[in-house]
Amino acid sequence: MSAENFITEEMLYPILEDVFSTMFGMPMEARGRVSEVHIDGRACLCSISITGTWNGIVLVQCSDALAKEIGTVMFSTDAEAISKAEIKDAMGEITNMVGGNLKRILPGPSALSLPNVMFGSDLSWKVPGPADICIFCVLISGMLLVVTIVRRAQN
Numbered sequence: 314m315s316a317e318n319f320i321t322e323e324m325l326y327p328i329l330e331d332v333f334s335t336m337f338g339m340p341m342e343a344r345g346r347v348s349e350v351h352i353d354g355r356a357c358l359c360s361i362s363i364t365g366t367w368n369g370i371v372l373v374q375c376s377d378a379l380a381k382e383i384g385t386v387m388f389s390t391d392a393e394a395i396s397k398a399e400i401k402d403a404m405g406e407i408t409n410m411v412g413g414n415l416k417r418i419l420p421g422p423s424a425l426s427l428p429n430v431m432f433g434s435d436l437s438w439k440v441p442g443p444a445d446i447c448i449f450c451v452l453i454s455g456m457l458l459v460v461t462i463v464r465r466a467q468n
Contacts, residue, residue, distance in 0.1 A: 320415070320447045320462045322346060328414040329460065332407065333453050337386045344450040350459050352376055358436040359404050361412035365423030371412040372438060372461040373404070379456040380404050380432070397432075405430045411460060442466060 326343050333339045357380040359373045375383075384400035385392055387407075405428040416423050440446075443466035451458050 342452040359408035359430045361428045362426040367419040369464040373408045374459040401430045
């Protein structure tokens with residue numbers, strides 16, 4: 314598998330469809346693979362590492378508004394009642410589900426870390442050293458969600 318195609322839309326989109334549409338009833342629309350994307354304003358950025366035979370990071374990024382929507386659906390509550398801690402838990406769990414399902418289809422054995430979740434403005438990330446990067450965009454309930462898969466260079 315070439316570096317730029319180590320994760321394909323055919324591999325990722327069924328995972329996202331299962332998590333969002335099937336489990337939570339949130340409509341998902343695939344928007345394709347991109348070379349870069351930036352979410353303006355306040356956002357949520359989550360990461361989880363896969364280590365072992367395959368080494369990399371799964372990043373999930375969306376606006377605060379979508380993170381709140383995901384939290385309200387996951388906790389079956391309304392937007393006024395949901396806490397920041399519940400939103401953080403929901404986004405961590407979404408990242409864990411996506412990472413865990415990807416780990417299952419990647420070469421193994423591998424282990425999954427605990428998810429990291431942060432909120433803020435102008436969030437960015439950087440991978441030290443060489444890596445292959447695939448960025449995919451989907452709309453969840455009409456709002457942008459970005460999933461980035463980073464494969465660390467093999468030694």
